[in-house]
Amino acid sequence: MGIKAFFSKLFGGSAAEETAVQAEKPCCCSDRKDNGRKARAPKASPEEQSAKLRDLEGFVNYVVKALVDYPEDVAVSSESVKDGKMIKIVCRPGDRGKIIGKKGKTIMALRSLVAGAAGRLQDRVMVEVMDDEEEVKA
Secondary structure, eight states: OOHHHHHHHHHOSOHHHHHHHHHHSOSOOTTOTTTTOOOOOOOOOHHHHHHHHHHHHHHHHHHHHHHSSOGGGOEEEEEEETTEEEEEEEOOHHHHHHHHOGGGHHHHHHHHHHHHHHHHTTOOEEEEEOOHHHHHHO
């Protein structure tokens, strides 16, 4: 599966489909009854949500393994927490800096992508890079 197809599957639809839908809409939104807001999709079943969470976990795994020097030592797991779901990344100490990035920009970008995809599922998913001490606790 190509990265474009993966994002399309993860975030739903494609740019061409959205452009076609926008072309059908009238250009003036002032007379719309819904104030220009999109209708929310019904919440997915638990089976669909767990499949989507696995997709998000796979996405995080794919990106992290592309960033690090030792992809065979990367482990990505997920668990339920009180606020939603958490995806945990465990790797070599030397590779943590590559995942976090300069001033935390890489991990913030990864968290933003995951949060956006989780928002489409009407769920909250957090991404954490685990320390040695946190690994022992977990």
